[in-house]
Amino acid sequence: MNTFQVYYVDEENRMESMLVFSLKKNVDWSEDGLRIASWKYNMVGHGHADSINDVFKHYSMLSIDRRRKRQTRTINIGDIIVFDGNAWIISAFGFLRIPEILARKLL
Numbered sequence: 077m078n079t080f081q082v083y084y085v086d087e088e089n090r091m092e093s094m095l096v097f098s099l100k101k102n103v104d105w106s107e108d109g110l111r112i113a114s115w116k117y118n119m120v121g122h123g124h125a126d127s128i129n130d131v132f133k134h135y136s137m138l139s140i141d142r143r144r145k146r147q148t149r150t151i152n153i154g155d156i157i158v159f160d161g162n163a164w165i166i167s168a169f170g171f172l173r174i175p176e177i178l179a180r181k182l183l
Contacts, residue, residue: 077124078160080131085154086116093154097167128159
């Protein structure tokens with residue numbers, strides 16, 4: 077079992093992150109990295125899992141609690157999973173590994 081943390085991009089930058097990571101198969105980290113570095117990320121969970129796919133599946137399920145004033149959302153394009161010490165951002169084409177220097181700035 078490996079450790080993981082899940083970070084959701086802030087509501088303010090969510091649409092922009094979805095646009096950046098849904099349209100490109102390869103990310104130019106030198107260009108898009110500056111944009112990403114200005115976004116805010118909030119940790120929403122952590123724990124242990126066998127694979128990054130297991131983490132994605134777990135956070136893809138929506139659980140509705142009518143007592144909450146603000147519902148939580150599911151994991152989406154532009155969100156980050158740190159799995160076994162490596163940061164991965166979710167794109168339309170799968171998981172993209174974030175360069176370590178950028179990951180330290182984001183998280």
